[in-house]
Amino acid sequence: MLGERLVALLRRSPAWVAVALLYALAVIVTPAMAKPAQILNVLQVTAFLGLVATGQTIALLTGGIDLSVAGVVTMTNIVATGVMMGENARIAPAVLICLGLGAVVGAFNGALIAILRVAPIIATLAMNSILFGAALVYTGGAPRGSAAPSFDVIGQGSVVGLPASALCWLVVAVVVAYAMRRTTYGRWLYAVGANERAAYLMGVPTRAVLVVAYMLSATLAVMGGLLVTAYIGNPSLGIGNQFLLTSVVAVVVGGTALTGGVGSVVGTIAGALFVTELNSFTNIAQVSTGAQFVIQGVLIALSVIAYRMIGTRAGAR
Amino acid sequence: MPINANFSRRSALKLGAGAAAASFLGFNAFGDVISDAKIIPSTEMTKGVAKSGKLRIGFSNGFSGNGWRTMNLRAMQIEAAANAAKYELITVDGQGDIAKQVNDIEDLIAQNVDALLIIANSSSAVVPAVRKAVKAGVMTVPFNLPVDGEEWHAFIGTDPVKKGGTTGKYLNDALGGKGKIVALGGLPGNSYTAGCWKGAKENFGPGIEVLAFKDASWEEDKAKVVMADLIAAYPQIDGIWADGGQDAVGGLKALVAAGRPLVPCVGDDYNGLLKMYDEDKDKNPQFKFGAVSEPSWEGIVALRTAHKLLSGESAPKRQIIQPIVIDGSNYQKFIKRNLPDGVFVDTTLSDDELKKLFS
Numbered sequence: 307m308l309g310e311r312l313v314a315l316l317r318r319s320p321a322w323v324a325v326a327l328l329y330a331l332a333v334i335v336t337p338a339m340a341k342p343a344q345i346l347n348v349l350q351v352t353a354f355l356g357l358v359a360t361g362q363t364i365a366l367l368t369g370g371i372d373l374s375v376a377g378v379v380t381m382t383n384i385v386a387t388g389v390m391m392g393e394n395a396r397i398a399p400a401v402l403i404c405l406g407l408g409a410v411v412g413a414f415n416g417a418l419i420a421i422l423r424v425a426p427i428i429a430t431l432a433m434n435s436i437l438f439g440a441a442l443v444y445t446g447g448a449p450r451g452s453a454a455p456s457f458d459v460i461g462q463g464s465v466v467g468l469p470a471s472a473l474c475w476l477v478v479a480v481v482v483a484y485a486m487r488r489t490t491y492g493r494w495l496y497a498v499g500a501n502e503r504a505a506y507l508m509g510v511p512t513r514a515v516l517v518v519a520y521m522l523s524a525t526l527a528v529m530g531g532l533l534v535t536a537y538i539g540n541p542s543l544g545i546g547n548q549f550l551l552t553s554v555v556a557v558v559v560g561g562t563a564l565t566g567g568v569g570s571v572v573g574t575i576a577g578a579l580f581v582t583e584l585n586s587f588t589n590i591a592q593v594s595t596g597a598q599f600v601i602q603g604v605l606i607a608l609s610v611i612a613y614r615m616i617g618t619r620a621g622a623r
Numbered sequence: 624m625p626i627n628a629n630f631s632r633r634s635a636l637k638l639g640a641g642a643a644a645a646s647f648l649g650f651n652a653f654g655d656v657i658s659d660a661k662i663i664p665s666t667e668m669t670k671g672v673a674k675s676g677k678l679r680i681g682f683s684n685g686f687s688g689n690g691w692r693t694m695n696l697r698a699m700q701i702e703a704a705a706n707a708a709k710y711e712l713i714t715v716d717g718q719g720d721i722a723k724q725v726n727d728i729e730d731l732i733a734q735n736v737d738a739l740l741i742i743a744n745s746s747s748a749v750v751p752a753v754r755k756a757v758k759a760g761v762m763t764v765p766f767n768l769p770v771d772g773e774e775w776h777a778f779i780g781t782d783p784v785k786k787g788g789t790t791g792k793y794l795n796d797a798l799g800g801k802g803k804i805v806a807l808g809g810l811p812g813n814s815y816t817a818g819c820w821k822g823a824k825e826n827f828g829p830g831i832e833v834l835a836f837k838d839a840s841w842e843e844d845k846a847k848v849v850m851a852d853l854i855a856a857y858p859q860i861d862g863i864w865a866d867g868g869q870d871a872v873g874g875l876k877a878l879v880a881a882g883r884p885l886v887p888c889v890g891d892d893y894n895g896l897l898k899m900y901d902e903d904k905d906k907n908p909q910f911k912f913g914a915v916s917e918p919s920w921e922g923i924v925a926l927r928t929a930h931k932l933l934s935g936e937s938a939p940k941r942q943i944i945q946p947i948v949i950d951g952s953n954y955q956k957f958i959k960r961n962l963p964d965g966v967f968v969d970t971t972l973s974d975d976e977l978k979k980l981f982s
Contacts, residue, residue, distance in 0.1 A: 336856060338855045338856040338857075339855070341855055343855060343881070344852075344855035347851045347852070347855060351848050351851070442687075442688045446693060446980060446982075447687050447688040447689060447690070447692060447693035448690050448693040448694070448963075448965060448966075448980050448981045449690075449963070449965060449981070450963040450965070450981040450982055451963065452963070452964070462880060534844055537844060537847070538843045538844040538847060538873070538876070539876075540843055540895065540964050540965070541963075541965070542842055542843060542844065542869075543688060543689065544840065544842050545842065545844055548845070585848075585852075586852045586855075589837060589849055589852040589853065590852050590853070590855065590856040592835055595811035595812075595837075595838040596811060596812070599811075
């Protein structure tokens with residue numbers, strides 16, 4: 307009976323089972339992982355990746371990919387600190403400008419992919435390069451400014467004992483998850499990802515769905531960029547690079563298929579937790595950076611194989 | 624035997640770059656120093672070749688786009704502008720790409736430059752291109768980062784092992800030779816961090832226990848995330864060793880976030896580290912910092928060396944900049960309170976120039 311239940315649980319939500327197993331392993335190897343403070347720390351840090359990966363999920367659900375998230379995070383960090391200049395009064399304009407820029411970047415990506423039919427991997431990689439170049443030109447290589455003290459609260463503060471960043475992430479992720487499941491747009495998105503031609507024939511405005519998907523992806527990357535900016539308070543031209551690979555890893559570990567149409571935002575919450583937990587665990591267990599990269603690469607491959615063997619995907623309909 | 628000159632940054636600025644060069648060129652074996660740091664020239668000399676007319680000096684910058692590179696390039700442009708009658712500076716940017724830099728160097732050789740300055744993306748990959756330049760009669764001056772072998776004319780830079788030795792000794796002494804420390808390095812697998820860390824370990828006493836060494840990529844956010852994990856793992860951390868100020872500041876910020884007092888730490892001349900010490904030292908009696916600089920005026924010394932060689936004079940094969948510690952006793956002289964954290968304070972650039980650069 308218990309065995310059957312476990313198998314059923316594994317089939318239904320393998321990513322969450324993986325999160326739990328990894329956590330158990332981490333606690334056995336390094337008891338420090340069990341400390342409440344460390345759990346909160348992991349949650350706080352997961353928020354940045356979690357938001358970026360939520361956007362990446364949407365891109366993958368369409369059957370595409372968004373490799374411009376790294377550039378979007380860097381752009382957000384540079385623009386937000388540059389506009390704020392450490393002053394609370396400038397938080398609102400800074401956030402609005404970043405969100406606006408994100409929407410424009412996403413619309414460009416979407417137009418390239420949906421209308422001009424450029425392969426998503428190429429379109430977004432090109433955009434990533436453009437954004438990084440633009441950040442270099444804008445700063446001349448010497449970024450200035452800093453986040454405002456009140457703004458730092460969302461990255462560093464806590465609300466009723468929980469990290470504010472994690473709350474931001476979870477609220478946004480749950481809203482997006484709901485929208486993907488319960489709104490017409492969400493259903494369209496899955497339909498386009500599963501079979502764009504069929505969706506088009508059924509009357510789904512596929513081009514608009516794709517453009518909006520990349521706008522959402524970029525906007526969520528902006529949100530992740532804002533959180534990581536609030537976490538550290540300073541501009542840095544290299545800040546976004548880490549999200550290029552990890553956002554894809556989190557989504558794939560969370561059970562979303564690279565082929566589109568299958569997966570869920572809730573699975574990505576687990577995927578992001580898994581990746582961050584693993585990093586944290588390997589940091590404490592003194593695993594070298596090289597080994598950390600190897601583990602991450604192996605994980606992408608293993609997750610894809612594992613999901614295929616289980617024969618179902620988290621949240622597959 | 625080394626001949627040192629020790630001019631203060633201020634006196635050099637008063638004299639002006641060109642005048643400063645003239646005032647001690649010819650007296651010392653190029654003991655031309657701009658900040659508090661000393662330069663140790665090697666006894667081995669390279670013979671120059673006199674060239675006439677207006678000279679052309681090429682600079683193959685491995686990449687641009689961090690604060691240090693930006694400041695170094697600006698310092699070189701100012702130096703070149705002051706010497707516009709003597710030479711022209713042609714800069715090319717390798718964009719962090721090893722192959723592009725080799726191409727850049729070959730382009731500069733094809734353009735018949737008289738001298739070639741290089742900050743190499745790879746100490747080994749540029750060797751053949753540099754050799755080709757030497758054969759073509761170009762004076763080659765690698766600086767900041769080394770080029771393998773001996774087939775170049777003059778090198779200017781710091782010695783990572785010595786720098787690490789200086790910071791390691793500082794941290795050891797600040798802890799009274801006893802304590803548990805964590806170490807934060809730069810990009811994974813880079814030789815600079817490896818050299819610094821080697822030097823540091825040689826200077827830790829037996830009472831220093833290294834809890835962990837982690838790569839933090841010279842990024843504040845990465846260092847803070849890594850440090851937060853280390854704080855969870857180790858109830859007692861008495862000191863932080865870092866080879867860059869960003870790593871040190873990220874680590875310190877994690878201590879603040881965890882509600883722990885700040886501890887002695889070492890890094891480099893990243894303005895953010897000096898500002899953090901300035902703001903938090905009163906609240907944290909244990910907090911001390913020691914920093915060694917990577918002077919962003921290295922490019923000026925490289926230009927002057929190249930010009931000297933092209934004037935037919937001899938120049939030292941190696942000019943090694945000695946690490947000087949910036950700490951609580953002298954940081955007031957260096958700190959730039961009204962400028963961004965990303966400024967490296969061992970610079971010849973004026974505050975106005977830095978403001979323009981960081982805008």
